[in-house]
Amino acid sequence: MVQGLTLVCPVRGRLKAKAKGRDGLTPTEERFRVEALKHLVDSGYPVANIRVEAVIKRFGNSGRNSFRADFVVLDVPVASVGDDVDEILKHAVLLAEVKRDNVDAASAKSYQVKPMLDFAVRDDCVALYWDDVERRVFWTTRRAGAKVIHEGPLSDLPMFGAKPGATPLTFNTISADVSLLSVFSRIEDLLHSSSISESKRFDIIMQLLLAKLHDEHQHQNQPDAPLDLQDFAALDISPATSLTAVNRTIKQAVDYYQRFLPESVDPNLPATVPGTLLVEIMRVLAPVKVVAMHRSVIQDFYMYFAKHIYRWDLAQYFTPTPVTEFIVELLNPRFGEHVKDPACGSADFLTSTFRRGNAFGWTDYASSIWGSDISPEAVQVGVLNMILHGDGKTNIKKEDSLATIKENAETCDVVVCNPPFGSRIVEKRAEVLSNFDLGHKWSHTAGSWSRSSDLLSAQETGILFAEACVRLLRSGGRVALVVPNGYLGNRSPKFLVLREWLLRHTRIAAIIGLPRFTFKGSGADVSASVIFCEKRETPLKNATDSEDYEFAVEVINRVGWVTGDKKASPSYIRDESDGTLILGEDGDPQIASDFPGALSGIRSSDASADHNWLTKGVAPEPDQSSPGWTVEIGRVLSDPLLTLDPKRHSRKYCEVREKIENGDHFRLGDVVDFIGERSGDAGERREIVPATPYRYVEIQDVEIGSFRWTTRRGWELPDRARHFARPGDIFIGGIWNSVKKWFIAGASSGDLIVTNGFHRLRVKPGFEDYLPDLVAGLCTESHSVQMRALARGSDGLAEISPVDAAEVLFPRLTDPAQRVEVQPFVNQLLAGHTTVEALITTMMDNGRLPHPRPPARPDHTSIV
Known part of the structure; x- marks a missing residue:
């Protein structure tokens, strides 16, 4: 067996040798030796009878040269034999040769394994060969007085004390323990x-x-x-x-x-x-x-x-294994329940479901698994994938799931789907749109949404699939949907109507936030979440009519592979002190994934009491001292936008705000005004003058509290140059991937113009003494956490609107000594001295330094 990076041999105990080579991934030869020994011990061969690295033949003058076996098994305890070679061979019933790589198999068998049998004294002695691909048994018989060597698979290994001989392979004797x-x-x-x-x-x-x-x-x-x-x-x-x-x-x-x-x-x-x-x-x-x-x-x-x-690049079809296995495990399909994926692609959710049912020993489980996809090629990929996993039914067919929703409604108990989504993937067919509530126009009057009889001209396919998945379910059925975070948080009416419809027709059980680029291997780089819902017996008239219940929220940070890598290379758990890989008991690196912890947390959370299918038939969690995070549905229903984005409801965001609220604090919107784009001091609209030189600030020019600029004339500025600064204005990053960036426009900022990726803030009159509190807060991760959680959208450019940013909380600096310590830095920022570079530039502008002022490079490609 293997513990951590160290091999533990069943014969010799803990070894200095490691299970992996220098690359941290390739097994060592010693690893295979331990593996072979463990197999023998598990098969009943006595540990006391095994000798590792035994000499079985000596050659040359005084026996200076020797022939060794990786290990031998004797018919008596090793201690009773000693080191005498003849005695070892007299009692040997097994001689073994282990190699690291199958490349050496042919020569190893010819020049090491078979000669060992020639040296053997006993007719019942067998030789064992073991590498990364092959595990073979050799033995001898006699024909017409001559010794004949036979070779068979590992299943031909005799029981300890039994005579060797070939036996036919059966399903029970073949092995899955090979690549x-x-x-x-x-x-x-x-x-x-x-x-x-x-x-x-x-x-x-x-x-x-x-x-x-x-x-x-x-x-x-x-x-x-x-x-x-x-x-x-x-x-x-x-x-x-x-x-x-x-x-x-x-x-x-x-x-x-x-x-x-x-x-x-x-x-x-x-x-x-x-x-x-x-x-x-x-x-x-x-x-x-x-x-x-x-x-x-x-x-x-x-x-x-x-x-x-098939000459196919399948990366675009597959959903990574850790994601699908986690989703299926949380859905917890049970025997007799019919499971369907109406946009199955490569059938990854279905293969996970099928294998799970097989693991439970459910008879003919393939008859309960269904899939469809409109793409013939996707169906082909999915069918062969299911066959490869042992499915003999292959209930996958080419079907337009949106067009056939009426005849397929209420036919499933569990639906799982990663539908095609995106603003450009739309459905325009009136005959299809008419099948869906979300294919119609909706209006909002007197605080309530209502569906009209008028059809939309087009609707996002992903939104229609969300409705289709729920409608496929029987009452009480459950669905898991992979959706972009924009569906769960964007202000656009079409997404708000989607959330209203879901809350009317289902009860939310869990929302799992996934990191950005989770699906980059399949060509998608959006931030997505998985929402788990339970279909209501009768839809509500309004979402706000819902009963009280709680739903689980988890945010996954580690998915088991490198999310920024299109190859989706695996990521492994490493020792924090030296970076070495931590190995599991099977000797393999352990995948760095948050999914097991999230699964355990959800099952032990308060949400499981309101959604008993989460734990039905599942063994209780061994440690429930730290149950998963849950949120009351009333928190969602009290929000006019019905926000379901897991960032907004995550433990991290909620606990940050709670800690700040427990002390003296203020809302950002209480102490600053948000100044609109292209606005002057009096709120008038300002225009860029083509001939005027401006100092322009891009997002990449800003760090935490510091910035630089490039000088451009008005006609050179891009359209995103939107904010006219004046001294004392505060600029904070307004998009998800730049929330840590901020700066203060210092003295002489009349010609400064800033990109639209920032919010322009101005301290309200009478709140000037809050500036040290703002500066301190903007430098902290608690500010960044709140801003990221408040972003609405599905990618790195997800925006934090002024309305949402105004809700960010800041602690007050209540200790006078803290304020005294921070104030000098605030004064420096107000003076415009955010960096040494800014100071030197100001001095040069004022003619206070002797350095020459050559013209700047016209472009970054210029070589001088």
Whole structure:
């Protein structure tokens, strides 16, 4: 086993050797040695009888040269034998050779494993070979007085004390504990070595993959019956007979799966694959159990080989595994419930659901899983993905889920969907819009929203899918929707109506905020959330008619991969002191993810009392001392905008405000006025004069309390140059990704003009003594947290409106000593000396320094 970065051997205890190489990811040879030893011990081989790194033969003058085994197993305790080589061989029942890489397999078998058997004294002695791909057993028999060496899969390892011999592989004896990508890479190498072209290689791989899946699927209910695909060499079956058996299985698989597949598959291997080559391939493939492998292992394999099989780049289709598994686990689908994804894409939510049901042992669970998508290519991807995960039903079809909503309404118990969204993805067909409440115009009168009979000319597809998902549900059913944060917080009436409709028709159970770029690997860079809802038996007339209940709110920071990387590279937990990877008990790096903690928190939160399906059939959380964060629905209903954005309801935001409210504090809007764009001192509109030089401030020119500028004439300024500054004005970042930026326009700022990415503030008369409090607060993370939480939108340019920014809270500096300490810096800012550069520039403008003033570069590309 493995503890942290250190290997713990079942024979030798804790080792100095590490489980991973210098790259922190590649397993060491010692890791595989420990893995092999653990397998033997788990299989009943006594620890006392195992000797590691044993010499089994000596050569040369006085035995100076020696032949070693990585470990041996004796029929008696090691302590009773000592170091005598002859005694060790006399009692050896197993001799083992371990390699780090399968590249060395052929030579290791020929020059190390088989010679060990030649040295063996006992007829029942076996040799074990173990690497990252293959785990093989060798033993000998006698024919006509000659010793014959046999080779078989790990399942042929005899029980301790039993005689060796080949046995057919069964579903129960094949193993999922190997890299599927490594297995098929080895098969590709074998095909390549036989001069089979690349295109043909991947056609053959597809045939073998379907045959393997069909064989395993057919034998899952008869786990002890021999499989059709065997390690034919181990069973001493001729190459010609082996070829016939494999082609028979391929034909059965193609007959079954062909109607689902995007391209036709030949039911027979090409003539270029001789029986001898197939026997070698089956040595590698037959002992592997595909349908039980971890989903991420299958996805890595599928994404790699589908590029060659179908010439598809699948990154655009897949939703990352940690996201889908978390969402499905929280939805908690139960046996007998029908689950559907009406915009299934690659069927990632459905594969997660299917595998979860299989893990619970639910019979024929595939019959309860449904998917549809309007894209034929997406359906093809989804079907093969489901097949690869062991689904024999493949209830995925090409369907326009919006057009067929009436006939499919109230047919599901659970719906999960990451619908297509975006302002440019719209539905314009009147016959489709007429099917939806949200395809109609709405009006707001007397404090209430009402739907008219008039259709919209167009509606965002994502909004219609939100309604469709709820309408697919039976009463009491539940849905998980991935939506951009703009849907949950934007002021636009169409989003406000969406929230009103959701609150009327469902009860919110949980909202999970995801970091920006979570879906960058599929081409989306918006900030998105997952909202979990429970369908009401009867819709409310108004959202505000709701009963009291609580819903859970979690904000995920670590998703398990690098969110800013389009490749979605995994991110791992590291030791904070030296950056080394922390390994789990399986010896693999542990994914850095907040999903397990969020799942535990929600299930132990007060929301589970109002939504009992969150925990129905789930084992109680072992530690409920820190339950998850919940919010009363009344908090949402008291907001005229019905804001559901998880930032606004997060624990972090709420606790920051609560701490400030517990002391002397003020609202930003109480002490400053927000000055509109292109406004003069008296509120009049000002215009940029083309010939006038201005000092222009861009967002990238501003830091925390400091700024710089570039001089441009009016005609050179971009349209976003909107704010005319005057001395004493405060500028604060007004968009999500620049809330930490702020500065004060100091003396002589009459020619300063600032981009529209900032709010222009002016201290109200009589509140000048609040300036030190403002300056101190603007430098803190508590200010940034509030501003980010108040941003409305779905990307880094999400805006904080003046109305929302006015609600930011600032503590008062109540200690006179604090104010004395801060005041000199405030004075410096008011004087315009925000940086040394600003001071020097002012001195040069006043002719107080001797430095020459050459013209500035006309552009950043100029080399001098």
